[in-house]
Amino acid sequence: MKIKVLNSISLAIVFVMTGLLSCKKEKVESCAGVPGITKVSTTLNRDEGKDKGNLSDWIIIQGINLCDVNSISFNNIEADLKTAFIEANEVTIKVPRGVPSDVNNKIILKTKNGTAEYGYTIVIPALQVSRMLNEYTPAGETMVILGKNFDLYEINKTDGKVIFGTTEVNIDRASADSIYFKVPANAAVNSVIKLKDKRNTVTPVPGFYRDNRGIIYDMETAGDYWNSAVLVRQDGPVPTPVASKYAYWKGNYNAWGWNEAFHIVSNPKLGDYNVVGSSNNYTIKFELNVLDTWKGSNIKIKLMDITYTWVPPSGFPVKTKGWETVSIPLSVFKTANVPITITPTQAATAKELRIYIHGATVEALNMAIDNFRIVPND
Structure with missing residues (x-):
C-alpha cells in the first residue's frame, strides 16, 4: 500500500505540472515603435556604459523596440545576426572582425520601423x-x-x-x-x-632575402677549432644546406667541456663590415637548424671582451622545423648595463669575435648554424 500511495502522489505531481505548463503562455515581445539605443555595455558588466571596444568583443546593445532588428553594422561592416541574442530591449552580439572601408565610429541598428545610431569606436589592431x-x-x-x-x-x-x-x-x-x-x-x-x-x-617585410651584408663567417672556411670532436663542417645531406657548408654540432657535449665551435675569422675588424657607432643600429643574425631536442647548453657570443648568452625566445627545450633565422640585437652587448658604442678606433682594430657552446648542461647535440653576420637595422 505504501508503494501505491507514493505512485499516486508522483502521478498527481505530474498532472499538476502538466497543467501548469499547459497554462503557461509564451512571452511575446512588442517592438511596434521606432528603435532607440540608450547604452552599450560589456557582457560582464551590463550597468556600465561603453563607447569604445575591440573587434570580436561580445557586447550588449540596450534600448527600446529592438526585437525586429534586421541589420546591425559597426562602421560599415555588418554583424552576423545568426549568432545574436535578440530581445525587445537589448541585443547581445559579437562585434565583427574586419577592417572597415568607411570609419564612422557608429553602431547603426535597423528594424522594419526605423533606424537607431549610437556613437561607438572600434579599436582596429594594426597589421x-x-x-x-x-x-x-x-x-x-x-x-x-x-x-x-x-x-x-x-x-x-x-x-x-x-x-x-x-x-x-x-x-x-x-x-x-x-x-x-x-x-x-x-x-x-x-x-x-x-x-x-x-x-x-x-x-x-623586415630584412633582406639571403642577406649577405656583413657576413663574418659563412662556414666555408674552418676558422679556429678548439675541439673538433663535436663540431664539423659539412654541406649535407642532413640537414639540407641553405647555402653551402654549415657548422654542425653533432655528438655528446660534456658540462663545461669547451666543445667550442670556432673563433670567427679569428679577429675581424668590425669596420671592414661597416659596423661602427651605436650598437642600437645593428643586429646579429644566423640560420639555426635544431634536428633533435636541444635541452639548454647555451650558445654564447663574445664580442669586444663581452660575452652574451643567447636563449631561444621560446625557452628550452627547443626543436626547429628546419632552418630558421635567429636575430639578436647588437645592443644586448653592454658595459655597466649600457649598450656599447663601437668607436672608429675600435672598428679599425682587430677584435675577437666568437660563437660557441659552453655551459652546465650535458646532452647529445644535433644542430647546425650558418651565415653568422652583423647587419644594419632596417
Missing part, C-alpha cells in the same frame, strides 16, 4: 609583419612570413600577393599569423619582400 622565418630559404622551396592580423587585412590565398623583388608571387596558404609561398626561381640576393592585401596596400 604586423614581423620577419621571414628563414631568410635563406632556397629558391623553389616554401618561405614563411610571420606576423599578426594577416586575416584581418585579407592577405590570403584569394585576395593577397607577395611581391618578391619585382616578381609577384601567389600565396599558397595563410593564417592570422603566417603567410606561405614558394620562393621564385629568379630570387636575387638581398631582395626586398613585400605583402599586398586586398586593397592593394603594400607592406614591406
Whole structure:
C-alpha cells in the first residue's frame, strides 16, 4: 500500500505540472515603435556604459523596440545576426572582425520601423609583419612570413600577393599569423619582400632575402677549432644546406667541456663590415637548424671582451622545423648595463669575435648554424 500511495502522489505531481505548463503562455515581445539605443555595455558588466571596444568583443546593445532588428553594422561592416541574442530591449552580439572601408565610429541598428545610431569606436589592431622565418630559404622551396592580423587585412590565398623583388608571387596558404609561398626561381640576393592585401596596400617585410651584408663567417672556411670532436663542417645531406657548408654540432657535449665551435675569422675588424657607432643600429643574425631536442647548453657570443648568452625566445627545450633565422640585437652587448658604442678606433682594430657552446648542461647535440653576420637595422 505504501508503494501505491507514493505512485499516486508522483502521478498527481505530474498532472499538476502538466497543467501548469499547459497554462503557461509564451512571452511575446512588442517592438511596434521606432528603435532607440540608450547604452552599450560589456557582457560582464551590463550597468556600465561603453563607447569604445575591440573587434570580436561580445557586447550588449540596450534600448527600446529592438526585437525586429534586421541589420546591425559597426562602421560599415555588418554583424552576423545568426549568432545574436535578440530581445525587445537589448541585443547581445559579437562585434565583427574586419577592417572597415568607411570609419564612422557608429553602431547603426535597423528594424522594419526605423533606424537607431549610437556613437561607438572600434579599436582596429594594426597589421604586423614581423620577419621571414628563414631568410635563406632556397629558391623553389616554401618561405614563411610571420606576423599578426594577416586575416584581418585579407592577405590570403584569394585576395593577397607577395611581391618578391619585382616578381609577384601567389600565396599558397595563410593564417592570422603566417603567410606561405614558394620562393621564385629568379630570387636575387638581398631582395626586398613585400605583402599586398586586398586593397592593394603594400607592406614591406623586415630584412633582406639571403642577406649577405656583413657576413663574418659563412662556414666555408674552418676558422679556429678548439675541439673538433663535436663540431664539423659539412654541406649535407642532413640537414639540407641553405647555402653551402654549415657548422654542425653533432655528438655528446660534456658540462663545461669547451666543445667550442670556432673563433670567427679569428679577429675581424668590425669596420671592414661597416659596423661602427651605436650598437642600437645593428643586429646579429644566423640560420639555426635544431634536428633533435636541444635541452639548454647555451650558445654564447663574445664580442669586444663581452660575452652574451643567447636563449631561444621560446625557452628550452627547443626543436626547429628546419632552418630558421635567429636575430639578436647588437645592443644586448653592454658595459655597466649600457649598450656599447663601437668607436672608429675600435672598428679599425682587430677584435675577437666568437660563437660557441659552453655551459652546465650535458646532452647529445644535433644542430647546425650558418651565415653568422652583423647587419644594419632596417
